[in-house]
Amino acid sequence: MEKIKMITPLVEMDGDEMTRVLWKMIKDELICPYVDLKTEYYDLGLENRNATDDQVTVDSANATKKYGVAVKCATITPNAARVKEYDLKEMWKSPNGTIRAILDGTVFRTPIIVKGIEPCVRSWKKPITIARHAYGDVYKNAELVIPGAGRAELVFTGEDGAQLRETIFDFKGPGVLQGMHNLDRSIESFARSCFNFALDSKQDLWFATKDTISKKYDHTFKDIFQEIFDTEYREKFEQAGITYFYTLIDDAVARVMKSEGGFIWACKNYDGDVMSDMVSSAFGSLAMMTSVLVSPDGKYEYEAAHGTVQRHYYKHLKGEETSTNSVATIFAWTGALRKRGELDGIQELCTFADRLEQAVIATIESGCMTKDLALITSLEQVTVQNSEEFIKAVRSTYERMQ
Structure with a gap:
């Protein structure tokens, strides 16, 4: 089979630990056999970030601004223990925070739904998308x-x-x-991204902060959202038959637990970080969550919403078998390839991304899955696969679908 040709390269941001191991497996087994892959590669592994004084992170973000689409592996945000472990020059900032600050925009995270993995919250019937502000707050603190x-x-x-x-x-x-700080223009971009995403997906939009306590910082977020909604989006929302409402973050947490899902929940930067992990875990697994950063001028950076799976990596280094869920990382690649195909007018690339995602879901629903899903699935007679076996099973499923 002739490989699918690309026109414009993806910005490829490699990462750390177990997800870096999975990254190579995914490329070797699921991408490169079918796509004549073109990427501009940046090594965001902690050692290289340290060696370049984190300039590589800045360069990768600027490359994303140039090419328009990036795909990113999970990376380490070092704490004091990591500084010692990796002999770092300093405690480098979150690479995600650096990239978000340069690109500006909003991170949208949505659970990947498969049969046999029921949400822990019994009332949830539809995915809940977390819209996370992508600038400032504790990620750019002093x-x-x-x-x-x-x-x-x-x-x-x-x-x-x-x-x-x-x-x-x-x-x-x-x-x-x-x-901490934030910028009115960034909050305005956040608001418009959320309102546009809600209109495109025809979903209700919630927004929540703690303005009763933070009467200037959080209240500014609330006021900007309301002003933009009233002047630019109220009529559009009414025509689309969807709603926007603001509530306190603690009230939103209580409401979401009793909801059916199927809406967008907009959160400030750190709130979105925490709530997306809560939502993804409650829907099944931290490794079953798509994540895309969308800038106001239409630049896209796809990644997995979870971390580097440190515990599995240490097992891997000892030569022990791991059963690490690679689904979100696969979907980061498919999301980026689909968007690249859309922007460059390559339908074959979009179709490939769609079919590969279908193969992932079909593989799990057939009973082949990693240990984290096997522990919570309602399917019977499942086969627990190790990290490499699952990726190869997805390839087999994909090839049978052709």
């Missing part, structure tokens, strides 16, 4: 370890030299301090 007694102040100095000043806290002893 932090201090406070050595002792003293006054902490929040100070803004304007270009004209005028200052705004607010006392944060009078420390009586050691502690910690954190400063």
Whole structure:
């Protein structure tokens, strides 16, 4: 069979640990045999980020702005233990946070639904899409370890030299301090991305913050969303028969547990990080969640919503067998290839991505799956496969479908 030709390369961002191992398996077994793959490769493994002073992360984000579509492997955001383990020069920032800050936009995460994997929340009948703001907050924070007694102040100095000043806290002893920021233009992009996505998918949109406590920071999010909705989208939503409403984040958590699903839940950056893990886990597995960053000017970065699967990687290094779920990473590749095909007018590439996703779902529904799914499936007589076996089973299913 002749391989599908590509015109424009994907930006390929390699990653860390077990997902890096799966990344190569997926390319070797599921992509390269069928697609004449063109990528501009960036190694975002922690060692290379450290060696380049994290410049490689910036370069990969700028390449995404150039080419329009990227696919990213899971990466490590180092903590103190990782600094020691990898002998890092410093505790590098989240690569996802860096990329999101450069691209701007919104991350949309949706569970992958398969028969036999029922949600833990019995009322959920349809997928819940988490729309996560992709700029600022704790991912672009400034932090201090406070050595002792003293006054902490929040100070803004304007270009004209005028200052705004607010006392944060009078420390009586050691502690910690954190400063966060966001931008009106980024919040506006977030709002429009969410409203447009809701209209495209014809789903209701929820938005939730904690404006009763954060009366300026979170309230600004609420006000910008409401103003844009009222002036640009209210009539469009009414015509589409969908709704938008704002509620507090704690109220949204209570509401979502009693809902049937089938809507978009917009969250600030960290809230979206946490809630997407909650939703994906409740639907079955952290490895069963698609994730795409969409910038205001139509750039796309696809990735898995989960981490690097550190525990499995250490087993892998010892030569022990692992049964790591690769579904979300496969769907990152299919999402990127489909979008590349759409933008370049290559229908064969779109069809390939659709069929490969169908093969993944069919493989699981036939009873062949990794251990995490086997532990929760309602299917009987399932076959638990290791990491490599599952990927090869997907290839067999795909080839039978041709």
